Amino acid sequence: MNLSGLENERLLAALRGVLAAKNLVSAAEIAERIAITDQASPAQGAAMVARAWTDAGFRARLLACGTRAAEEFGIMMRGAPPLGVLENVPGLHHLVVCTLCSCYPRAVLGYPPFWYKSVAYRARAVRDPRGVLAEWGTTLPEGTRIRVVDSTADYRWMVLPLRPAGTEGWDEAALAALVREGDMVGVTLPRLP
Amino acid sequence: MSEFAPGTRVRVRLDWPELRGPVHIRTPHYVRGREGTVLRPLGRFANPEDLAFARPAAVLPLYHVRFEQRALWPEVVAADEVVVEIFGPWLEAA
Numbered sequence: 001m002n003l004s005g006l007e008n009e010r011l012l013a014a015l016r017g018v019l020a021a022k023n024l025v026s027a028a029e030i031a032e033r034i035a036i037t038d039q040a041s042p043a044q045g046a047a048m049v050a051r052a053w054t055d056a057g058f059r060a061r062l063l064a065c066g067t068r069a070a071e072e073f074g075i076m077m078r079g080a081p082p083l084g085v086l087e088n089v090p091g092l093h094h095l096v097v098c099t100l101c102s103c104y105p106r107a108v109l110g111y112p113p114f115w116y117k118s119v120a121y122r123a124r125a126v127r128d129p130r131g132v133l134a135e136w137g138t139t140l141p142e143g144t145r146i147r148v149v150d151s152t153a154d155y156r157w158m159v160l161p162l163r164p165a166g167t168e169g170w171d172e173a174a175l176a177a178l179v180r181e182g183d184m185v186g187v188t189l190p191r192l193p
Numbered sequence: 194m195s196e197f198a199p200g201t202r203v204r205v206r207l208d209w210p211e212l213r214g215p216v217h218i219r220t221p222h223y224v225r226g227r228e229g230t231v232l233r234p235l236g237r238f239a240n241p242e243d244l245a246f247a248r249p250a251a252v253l254p255l256y257h258v259r260f261e262q263r264a265l266w267p268e269v270v271a272a273d274e275v276v277v278e279i280f281g282p283w284l285e286a287a
Binding site: 082126130148149154155 | 220221235236238241259262265269271272273274275278280
């Protein structure tokens, strides 16, 4: 099969045409979904993390139901899979992977980074998480257990990292600027610049 | 179908539907036949094994199940764990 760009465009146009003809998905709905997906970025997840670090009520709501907390934050979650938030605590660190494909909390983190979709990451995260973290230069405190979360079904997972020491008194915007996408997958930890 | 409370020891069915024909399975191979502990129910979702083929799909309970790393991989010595989303019909009481 020819999968050149031109052929992809023709296939996509044909699929859109059939979906619209059968009243399954309209062109407007597809455009809306593309806009939502393009708008999503790790900055949204980082802002939620910073809010959780500074607002105990929001933290509790975020952990209870990520979807509702994200909506409260103004993030469009309609049609998105339910969002679960994994709370790192002293002694327990979460690492998210999707061994079967590349399930990712796109609504709050945007498109998955290339390494998240790689066969190597997907195979090794569940079998050698400590080796993976070492290659990222991530050192966990002694005695920390790793809980790898394999995103195999209907939920999408993001990690709520521990607030780094030395950020006492920082405002939400400064805290959000510390949080990178890897921190919310669990391969890295937020650190001061 | 039985429902599983948090803390219940369960075994993932040792089954390979892949050998019987085209399938869409969300239960990873590395937990099949292995024992774990139900962390919590995650709600009920339409069975992806049917959705993938546009068949009528039963709504099934989904669980977060925790496995000891050491129970899954022979070389692991760390006391780490893997948590996997697994649909009820794949689980049996251990």
